[in-house]
Amino acid sequence: MRVMLLALALVTISGCGGASPAAPSPSPSPSNSPLTFAGSVNASGYTSHAITVSGSGTMTVTLTWQSSLADLDLYLTDQSCSAYPLLSCTVLEQSTAPTGSSESVSRSVNAGQTFKAWVDSYATASTPYTVSVTFR
Numbered sequence: 769m770r771v772m773l774l775a776l777a778l779v780t781i782s783g784c785g786g787a788s789p790a791a792p793s794p795s796p797s798p799s800n801s802p803l804t805f806a807g808s809v810n811a812s813g814y815t816s817h818a819i820t821v822s823g824s825g826t827m828t829v830t831l832t833w834q835s836s837l838a839d840l841d842l843y844l845t846d847q848s849c850s851a852y853p854l855l856s857c858t859v860l861e862q863s864t865a866p867t868g869s870s871e872s873v874s875r876s877v878n879a880g881q882t883f884k885a886w887v888d889s890y891a892t893a894s895t896p897y898t899v900s901v902t903f904r
Contacts, residue, residue: 803901809840809889814852816884817899821877829885830872830900831863838891842871842899847882854888877903 805817821827831842841864849857860883863871877883885899 802903805885805899805901806896807887807899808894808896809887809891810894811892812889814886814888816849816886818847819883819885819901820847821881821883821903822879823903824878825876825904826874827877827883828872828874828902828904829861830870830902831885831887831897832870832900833895833897834869835891835895836867836869838869838889838893838895839866840871840891840895840897841888842873843886843888844873844875845884845886847884849884849886852888853884853886 803819807815807817809815819827819829829842829844831840833840842862843853843859844861845853845857845859851857853859861873861875863873865871885901887897887899889895
């Protein structure tokens with residue numbers, strides 16, 4: 769019995785291949801909405817989060833932060849955008865209110881589409897934030 773279990777374990781392990789699979793991209797859909805990213809952006813800096821859509825409908829991306837003294841902006845680009853979006857990519861949606869503590873954009877999407885949500889800081893200090901992606 770032990771030999772059979774050991775043989776079965778070896779067959780199972782050998783079928784797994786040598787490379788680890790890449791972690792899946794977060795995917796907003798009606799079943800797992802909202803998807804949330806928490807982060808911090810440096811003073812006068814920017815960062816991005818990848819989003820893969822798993823269904824069709826309306827995707828809303830909301831950026832929130834605590835300090836009303838900080839000015840953060842939100843941009844949505846295609847996933848292929850690899851540099852700061854205002855310099856080298858087409859901005860699909862943007863929210864750039866100069867006051868408040870949240871920004872939000874919405875877009876009709878189809879399954880399989882990929883995007884990047886960019887957080888841009890005009891603050892004088894590092895600012896923690898949350899990006900929430902909802903889908904309906």
